[in-house]
Amino acid sequence: MLNGLFAQKKDKLYPVTVYEKVWQEKNSDTRLKMIKSIWLEDSTFEDPSASIKGTVAFNNVINEFYKKNPDAVLTSGAKIVKDNYVTWEWKILDSKNNLVMAGRDFARLNGKGQVSKIISFWDKGATLSEADILKNLEADNLKVVAKYYESLFKTRDFDALSALIADGAVYNQATGLPYGGTYIGFSEWTKMFTKSTEFFDLQIEKEPVYFSDASKNEVIIYFTISCKSKKSGKTMSVPISEHFDLKDGKITAVRPFYYDTKTFAEFLKSKK
Template identity: 80%
Template sequence: MRKIYLLCFLFILSGLSAQKKDKLYPITIYEKAWQEKNNDARLKLIKSIWLEDSTFEDPSASIKGIAAFNNVIAEFYKKNPDAVLTSGAKVVKDNYVTWEWKVLDSKSNVIMTGRDFARLNGKGQVSKIIGFWDKEVTMSEADALKKLESENFNVVAQYFESVFKTKDFIKMSAVIEDGAIYNQAEGLPYGGTYTGFTEWTKMFTKSAEFFSLEVEKEPTYFSDASKNEVIIYFTVKCTAKKSGKSLSMPISEHFDLKNGKITAIRPFYFDTKQFAEFLKSKK
């Protein structure tokens, strides 16, 4: 008798497993359609699991029908010709299936990630797909670099304001990484390499013994966000404390950044020798 019960249990279990596999069949074809780059072959796959009233929605599209869905995938590959799609385990409940997915480039870098929810009609077809994107990952490389560039600009602008306008060293310290390096030209009376914010303040204090300044021309910002670099170009008008003379000097400063903080600064004076002599000259 126990043997009969065991066989019945295994039969039922096998039946449930088969039902789950049957439900996943249209999802398997759906994923194959997304992986198929040939338009005609892809359309054939879509027709086998998609109806004219089946709908697809994600942040990029909201469509109904077979041809429209095929066009969504075609447009995706126009923008991402080397994309490779992978997906995670499927969770099935009643006539719903959900799973996570990734899109990789040819070098296996993640282009975008997300989660899909599918509603099935019980006849081996998909009636609705809703796709959600991970916004942080799905941001295009250009948009991501633009966002990073903006963040880096804000950090450098805060530093510039604190040093040259408000003299607010507390606010400035918030954007300086521990152990950050400041390289001043050796020819200057306060020249040298300064490591860490405490040393930076000593350098600023020492430089203030030689001159006072005002910003004559506001900075222009340049950036290579892919390298976390910002360069600013501006002009200061300095008054030497020894001579009382004034001098306008264009300066550029090169900033290295990491995780929203400055890790290194190297200023370049238009004429370092002239500037050094100006600071040392007497009345």
């Protein structure tokens, strides 16, 4: 099996293909050999349950996963590629084909057939559809989302922002956050944005990477903010994936995924 995997090294998605097979392999020794073909000792893996570096540590994460979920079956959707970044949706089913967990992974590749970093977002309540392979970048949608990002996070120009939002657009903010909930219409969005500023100040730590799925009229951005809690004065680095639905050049829905929403909510509520 390994010989077949090595033959794929010329394929840019080779390390992601092996990464998925790594998660499907239940024999620890066999899996470790596979990991070493795409993983370096300074490669990292992060999800809400782990933050590790190196081959053995990554193998141990998967060992622990199968101790808790011995009958798990992992599947994944189509890949969206931008430069050396790859993102895809995944889901975990039990032996009765019931959904256990779902989410989205972001991989940074080094261009040499190896993974530099994986960050995994969880969405335990999701039921994911299998996406088609990306055919074309939706240039107009990317421009709309880029303008949204600039207006919200850089210029704070709410007039420009409102022009990008469709009537009745829905913003689904994680319910565990102090400003969480479902907000319909831009006037309600502005109330949510204003309420969020009561809890933290933010700076952009890493500018976004943009992905587009033309077949679904969807744009995804992945970026990192540095937050300073107004209650405790502490700071926290928070990777975020935001999913945008668009129609006729306007945003109809936004759904953000915070890396470890529970920890972020506790951070915002904590006092000195």
